[in-house]
Amino acid sequence: MPSLNQIFFGPPGTGKTYATVEATLQILDQPFLAKNASSRSALKARFDELLAAGDVRFVTFHQSFSYEDFVEGLRATTDEQGQIRYEVVSGVFKSLCESVATELSGKYRAFKVGDRYGTGYKVTRATPDVVEIEKPQGKHLPIGMSLLNTLASYVDAGTFTIEELGNGRWDKKVPGSILDPFLVNGYKNFLPSMVEHMLGKNEEGLFEPAPVQHSDAKVLIIDEINRGNVSRIFGELITLIEPSKRAGAAEALEVTLPYSKERFSIPGNIHLIGTMNTADRSLAALDIALRRRFTFIEVPPNPELLDEVEVDGIAIGELLSVMNQRIAVLLDRDHCLGHAYFMPLKDEPTLARLEGIFREQILPLLQEYFFENWQRIQWVLNDQRKAPENSFLIQPNQDLIALFGDAVTVGQSNERWELNAEAFARVDAYLGVINHELRK
Known part of the structure; x- marks a missing residue:
C-alpha cells in the first residue's frame, strides 16, 4: 500500500515528475499501470484523464504561495449594489478534502x-x-x-x-x-x-438519504514542495496529515479553521505526493515536522537508461556517468546531472542534438552549480587533458600589460574563459570527456 504522504527528491532531470505519474497510477489505477508499465504515452494519457476528472490535482509551491491559497482565505467581491463584501474561499487542498467529504456524506x-x-x-x-x-x-x-x-x-x-x-x-x-x-x-x-x-423525506415522512457512494482515493501533487514556506502554507494542518490523525483513524483529530470557523479533518483517502529539487541552493532545509510526516524516495540519475544510446561512437550512458562521478567529488551528489537531459537522444541520436543539449542545458547548469568557477567546470568536462581544439572551455591569449600596464597585477581569479564554439561539433570533444588517453 503506497504511503499517504511521500516526496520524490533528487537532482534536476532525474525524472521526479515521471515518478509522480507512476505513483499516482499506483494509487488510483494499479491494474492500468501494470498493463501499460512500458508505455510512457499511455500512462501519461491515463494520468491526464484522472486530472481532468478531478481525482488528481496539481499545484506548484513558490515563495508567494500562502495558507490562503492552500487551505482557505478571505476574498473580496462586489455585489450588484457595488458594495464590497468578503467571503471565505477554500484553497486547493481544502477543496479537495471537501470534495471527498461530500462524496462520503452520501451525496x-x-x-x-x-x-x-x-x-x-x-x-x-x-x-x-x-x-x-x-x-x-x-x-x-x-x-x-x-x-x-x-x-x-x-x-x-x-x-x-x-x-x-x-x-x-x-x-x-x-x-x-x-x-x-x-x-x-x-x-x-x-x-x-x-x-x-x-x-429529503419519503411518503411516510421519514428521512431517506441517497445511498452512500464511497469515493476512490484522491491525489494532490505538490511540485517543488521545498520552494514554499511549508510551515506557513500548511499551518495547523501539518499535524492532521499524519495517517494516524486522519478522519476515521484511532487518533483522528479536528481543528477549527481560522476564517470559516469550521471544524476540519483530513480524509484518510487523500494522498500527498511532493517533488523536491536537491540542487536548488536558494532553499532552506525542509521543516523537521514535515520530514517526520512524509516518506522520502530518492530519484537519482540513472545512466543505465542510456546504455543503448550511442552518438557517432560516443556512449551517452558512460558520458553521463563519468561527469557525475566528477561532480560528486568536486561538489556533492545532490548536484549530479539527470539522465532526462539526454533522453531525447534515444529518438534522435545525432551529433547536432547532443551539441544542443550540451550548449543549451549542460554548460549553463554547470555554470550555475560552480558559480562561474570555470576551472572546476573544465575538470568536469576533462578539458585540462584534451587538445585545445577539443576543449569546451578555453583561455584566450591576451596581453594584460598592453591592456592595463605593468603597474597592475591581475590574479588568477580574474582569468578569462570562453566557450569554444567549434568544440561542440567535434566528436573527439565528447570522447575526451570519457577517455583521458585521447590527446593531441
Missing part, C-alpha cells in the same frame, strides 16, 4: 439558487464547497458544505434530531470538539430546514 440532495429556508432566507449561490444565503435584511452569509454535510450525517445517524438542531439541545449529544455551538446555534433560523432538505 445528499443539492441546493439550487432561489431555494428558500426558514423565514425569508434565500440561496443566492450554490457550489460544491459553499452555499450562500441572503438574509431577510439583504446581507449575504456563506455556509460551508462541510458543516452542512456533518450536520446531515449526524441527523441521518440518529445522533440528534432536526428539532434538537433547531432548539439548541443537539450540543449535549455531540462532543464539543466536533461542532462549534456558537456557529450552529447562530444559524438555527435556517440550518434545520436546510438539513431537512438535504436528507
Whole structure:
C-alpha cells in the first residue's frame, strides 16, 4: 500500500515528475499501470484523464504561495449594489478534502439558487464547497458544505434530531470538539430546514438519504514542495496529515479553521505526493515536522537508461556517468546531472542534438552549480587533458600589460574563459570527456 504522504527528491532531470505519474497510477489505477508499465504515452494519457476528472490535482509551491491559497482565505467581491463584501474561499487542498467529504456524506440532495429556508432566507449561490444565503435584511452569509454535510450525517445517524438542531439541545449529544455551538446555534433560523432538505423525506415522512457512494482515493501533487514556506502554507494542518490523525483513524483529530470557523479533518483517502529539487541552493532545509510526516524516495540519475544510446561512437550512458562521478567529488551528489537531459537522444541520436543539449542545458547548469568557477567546470568536462581544439572551455591569449600596464597585477581569479564554439561539433570533444588517453 503506497504511503499517504511521500516526496520524490533528487537532482534536476532525474525524472521526479515521471515518478509522480507512476505513483499516482499506483494509487488510483494499479491494474492500468501494470498493463501499460512500458508505455510512457499511455500512462501519461491515463494520468491526464484522472486530472481532468478531478481525482488528481496539481499545484506548484513558490515563495508567494500562502495558507490562503492552500487551505482557505478571505476574498473580496462586489455585489450588484457595488458594495464590497468578503467571503471565505477554500484553497486547493481544502477543496479537495471537501470534495471527498461530500462524496462520503452520501451525496445528499443539492441546493439550487432561489431555494428558500426558514423565514425569508434565500440561496443566492450554490457550489460544491459553499452555499450562500441572503438574509431577510439583504446581507449575504456563506455556509460551508462541510458543516452542512456533518450536520446531515449526524441527523441521518440518529445522533440528534432536526428539532434538537433547531432548539439548541443537539450540543449535549455531540462532543464539543466536533461542532462549534456558537456557529450552529447562530444559524438555527435556517440550518434545520436546510438539513431537512438535504436528507429529503419519503411518503411516510421519514428521512431517506441517497445511498452512500464511497469515493476512490484522491491525489494532490505538490511540485517543488521545498520552494514554499511549508510551515506557513500548511499551518495547523501539518499535524492532521499524519495517517494516524486522519478522519476515521484511532487518533483522528479536528481543528477549527481560522476564517470559516469550521471544524476540519483530513480524509484518510487523500494522498500527498511532493517533488523536491536537491540542487536548488536558494532553499532552506525542509521543516523537521514535515520530514517526520512524509516518506522520502530518492530519484537519482540513472545512466543505465542510456546504455543503448550511442552518438557517432560516443556512449551517452558512460558520458553521463563519468561527469557525475566528477561532480560528486568536486561538489556533492545532490548536484549530479539527470539522465532526462539526454533522453531525447534515444529518438534522435545525432551529433547536432547532443551539441544542443550540451550548449543549451549542460554548460549553463554547470555554470550555475560552480558559480562561474570555470576551472572546476573544465575538470568536469576533462578539458585540462584534451587538445585545445577539443576543449569546451578555453583561455584566450591576451596581453594584460598592453591592456592595463605593468603597474597592475591581475590574479588568477580574474582569468578569462570562453566557450569554444567549434568544440561542440567535434566528436573527439565528447570522447575526451570519457577517455583521458585521447590527446593531441
